[in-house]
Amino acid sequence: MFSTVLVANRGEIAVRVIRTLRSLGIRSVAVYSDADAGAPHVVAADVAVRLGPAAASESYLSIEKVIEAAKATGAEAIHPGYGFLSENTAFAAACEKAGITFVGPPASAIEAMGDKIRAKQTVAKAGVPVVPGSDGSGLSDEELGLAVEQVGYPVLLKPSAGGGGKGMVEVHRADDLAEAIAGARRVARGSFGDDTLLVERLVTTPRHIEIQVLADAHGGVIHLGERECSLQRRHQKIVEEAPSPLLTPEQREAMGRAACDAARSCGYEGAGTVEFIVGSDRPDEFFFMEMNTRLQVEHPVTEEVTGLDLVELQLRVAAGEPLPLTQADVALRGHAIEVRVYAEDPAAGFLPTGGRVLAWEPPTTVRVDAGIAEGGTVGSDYDPMLAKVIAHGADRDEAIRRLDAALGRTVLLGLGSNIGFLRALLADPDVRAGNLDTGLVGRKLDELTAQDLPSDVLGAATGVALLDLEPAGDLVDPFDIPGGWRLGEDAWTTRTLVVSGHDPVEVRTRGRAANAELLIGEERVRTSTAVSGTVSHSQGGTTRGYATARAQDGTLWIARDGQAWAVREQEALDASAQADGAGGPVLSPMPGTVTVVEVTEGQQVTAGQRLVVVEAMKMEHVLTAPVDGTVRELRARSGGTVAKDAVLLIVEGEADGS
Incomplete structure (x- = not known):
């Protein structure tokens, strides 16, 4: 086994890999950009090496700098995580040239599976079913149009060199094809340096099911069951679970055999994922989509149901060891489900957000893989995924209940996130029933993002504002209390509060923060405040707790039940x-x-x-x-x-x- 391993990544996956390295007694080396100095993965590692500026092209994507860091720290192996250089053939070859073990498949396997066109051709020869579509590379716009005519609408345009759903475009009408090709090429060229596109038949009401495979250098190839990844936005996964609520044991075994055949077809070694698309109405008919020649973001759900550490198995295979188990040894236990916490605004089309993390309190009852820390800053240089929350249960219902409860206890203040949206998604009747497909989120987006503004949030915000204005100390001169006081009774003070995603609301208050009277529209409520930035609002015999934090620009962030609101005061607009x-x-x-x-x-x-x-x-x-x-x-x-x-x-x- 290796004594020192460099992790060529950042965020939650780097922290997760370092955790396994520590458990195995292996010295870990982190690399970082200027934007990540002091980030959790840097703190977690035994050694950390600066790569360069924030731009990924000058840091995490610099093969030369990563290899230099490995040599300088005596690393015998490099674990690439996922994204960045994990599926880069040149990087795998550079590691081999430098005498450093690449914790992943051979460069030839990456090359064969990295190009979607070549991948389809390779697995088709092995008897794996593929989606009907174009089978040539380097097609011109005109040739793509001819291929679309042969396949028939609707179709899916996909960058041949890409992954993660980036650059994928659905086309349902001939009138939209030219603009779709131009947009897909632009994204592919900017993201992957290659604007080659392929065309595939768009499977309607599709389910995205992938098989986790493991292969060693001694001919051993097994699968660890499937993961359902059908809940997606913009062709990117947001919820993953294992096993799938769709498949029967017989269907699971058929897809598992096909996945192992795909791995053998390219001489695969290590951990990889074979992704299939399955029609909701015809689960017996499945088609190969692509093979990810790396660890997947959603690997924790497989770990939870199998009890295996996939990173440890990756390291052992890379070190030349045979797989420690056979297919007969693989058993699935219970059900696991994972959600991805993103810095994004689902109600605004999942636009990325960002900012300083004012508070981060992950749940302690389930597994959390996170790459953020309180006081850190989430910028626009990298992927917006912040953390993954994973729950395991005896069955699917229990796993979902445990996950929803954990999200309700999560506090994230300082930037918008999708936590509230995830809770709404988990509560959806179709999701609860397992009636999934990749278009579900798009069809139900309006209802999933329709969030009423609770009046008690405005009450909590007002209570904090009043508390901030009050003088400190036990003995307070009533004339020092700002606003409202007069002989006989307090006067009303009016504020206009603006909460992101909602219309401005006029709030009238009178009295001190500890027991102020509020008029929110026509509703009369009271607030009671507590110390340490926590506010409680009492009404109708119920008490709800809030976590609060004030940003430098004066915005007050309030969290409760996994949801967060950014509240600002605003003067009346000049009509x-x-x-x-x-x-x-x-x-x-x-x-x-x-x-x-x-x-x-x-x-x-x-x-x-x-x-x-x-x-x-x-x-x-x-x-x-x-x-x-x-x-x-x-x-x-x-x-x-x-x-x-x-x-x-x-x-x-x-x-x-x-």
Whole structure:
């Protein structure tokens, strides 16, 4: 076994790999960019080496720098985690050239499975069923159009060199094909340096089921059952579980055999995942989608139902050991389900968020793999996944109940997240019944993100605001208490509170923070406050606890039951400034990089016309003109980075008096 292993990754997967290294008594080496100095994976490792600036291309994706770090620290092996260099053939070859073991499959297997077109051809020869589609590489736009005609609508455009759903586009009409090809090529070129696309038949109401395989250098190949990954947004998984509620033991065995055949077809070694697409109405018919030649984000659910440590098995296989078990030794125990906690706003189309982590209190009753820490900053340089929460139960219902309860106890303040959305998704009747498909989230997005604003949240925010204004000490002069006091009774003080995603609400208060009287609309409530940034609101005999934190910009963050709200005070808007038909600034909806600027200074535009494309955290967002008008103060530059709410340009409308 190795004595020192470098982990060429960041975030929760780096922390998770380091945990196994520590349990095996192996010295761990972390690498980091300037954005990650002091990050949890850096703190967890025995040794840490700086790679370079925040940009992944100058740090985590620099093969030369990672190899140099391994040599400098005496690392005998490199574990790539997932993403970054984990499926990079050149990196695997560079490790071999440097005499360093790559904890993964041979470069030849990565190459064979990394190109989706070649992968389909390889596994098809081994008898594995594949999705009907194009089988040639390097197709021109015209050739892609011909392939689409042969396959028939609807189709799915996929970058040949990509993964993680990035750049995948559904096309349902011929009129949309040209724009879809251009967009998919642009994302593929920017993300993978290769804009080669392939076409596949779009399986309607599809379920995404993958098989975990393990293979050693001695001919041993086994599978560890399946994971259902059908709950997705933007072709990216958000909930994964094992086993699937769809498959029978016979179907599981058939897919397992096909997955092992796929692994053998490319001379695979180590841990990998063979992904299949299955029609909800025809579970006996499954098609190979791709093989991920690395550890998957969702591997913990397999670990929970098998009792195996996949990272340890990866290390043992990489060290030349045979697999310590056979197919007959594999037994599934109970049910496990995992959710991915993202820095994103589901109600705004899952736009990435970010900011300083003011509070992070993960649940202690289930497994949590996290890559964030209180006081850290979540930026736009990397993937928005923050943590994974994994629950195990005797059956599926118990696993879901335990997971939902754990999410309800999770506190994350300082940035928007999808925790509330995940709880709504887990409560959905179809999800509870196991009636899943990859389009479920899209169909139900409005109802899953429809969150009423509880009046007691506004009461809690007001209580904190009042408490902040009160003088400290036991003896308080009533004339020192700001606002409201007068002879006979307290006067009312009015505030306008704005909560992200909701209309402004007028709140009237009178009295001290400890027992203030509030009017929220027509509802009269009272607040009671406690110390240490925790607020309790009592009404109708029930008490609910809140965690709170104040950001530097004055925003008050409030959390309860896994949900979080950002509350600000706002003066009444000047109605005269809101003229119909007026233009205004076009803001970046997320921190990211400007990839396309389609207009010039002074250009005439029409409402809905494309202006700028901003990309961040595996997501591309197209900004359009709000009204007919003229482009003024164009600040967006292709390749430039922008902050959330940064002004990209101004559209001067007709009502602006231009």
